[in-house]
Amino acid sequence: MPKLWNETIEAHRREVREAILDATRALTTERGLLSVTMSQIAEHAGIGRATLYKYFPDVKAILHAWHHQHVVAHLEHLSALRAESSDPGEQLRAILSAYALICHQRARHAAELSALLHQSQDVDQAQHQVHDLISEVLAEVAQTGALRDDVPVDELATYCLHALAAAADLTSESAAHRLVTVTLAGLHY
Template sequence: MPKIIGASLHEHREQTRRRLFGALSTLMSERGFDAITLADIAAAAGVGRTAVYNHFPDKESLLLGFITHETEQYAAGLQASLDDIDDPVEQLRAYVRAQASLTRVYHVAPGPELRSVLSRGAQQRVREHVGVVEQILRRILAAGIASGELPEQDLATTVPLVNACLTGRNLPDGADEREQAIAQTEAFVLRAVGARVPVTA
């Protein structure tokens, strides 16, 4: 009988999933999704290959589980940080900074883009999970419009445009250059949605 990790079966399952997600993330960043197998992931996670199938039937399902987990964790942390901010424009600043700084390993992994190796159904599920974060932006913008801080606008158009500015950008490695790039992105987005932003030198 396989050794149980943790104090209970539930904890064992959660720890095993975290190990698999960590191994997938590391291997994907090193080789790309298409170049790794479930056996590679199991070995890197330190679990038996048959144990993987107790959680995920195939590599694509594992990737979707990983993306779901990462998105939910990120969205919860982002929302918690925004709950302490009352001003919608300041919330938008925080959102832009968080999104601009976020490294999405499943977007920047080497090899073919994931869209080219995932089935259509899997692509749709990934899109649905991205929508969790988009809903946060939608709520921020709606609050800004309601308060008069932002002009009326079609959020169905604005939300994807804003996120398109923030997704998949390569920021400079240097701290000063990185901060400047994020600050310029922040100013661009604020101007794009019509926020009253003071002009700085």
């Protein structure tokens, strides 16, 4: 097959896959996570059921793919925030604030999505990546002398993750921002 043909086919496959994920997101938002069927997804995406089954065996597989895409986007966003400033303290505040908002927004999808998807390796791997990112920034903050030195950086990163996970239970984004302020205060004497 000519290279152009392969590229065209791959581009088409990506577009169909994105249409499937977008349709699933829209339908689950509208009808609920456990109320969506493969037929509804195919219709909403503008493809036949047979085509849909070529991409995914069931709704759960589509939800896993959508969730994976979502997790990757969050990780990329957190990493990009680090690159926006050369000051480690500003990097830390930006990353922790974004993470708190991610936790807060996740609460909207909470029960159903968590039960279905949050037992995956993607989530565990993402948590480790976020932990490592926060640990690295904390180590840089420690070099400036602006971080408590009685607790290892690794433990402080764990503290941040667990403290900010509480944002899922908060009622507003401003409450999530206040939680970030409290969390940051705990990192200093």
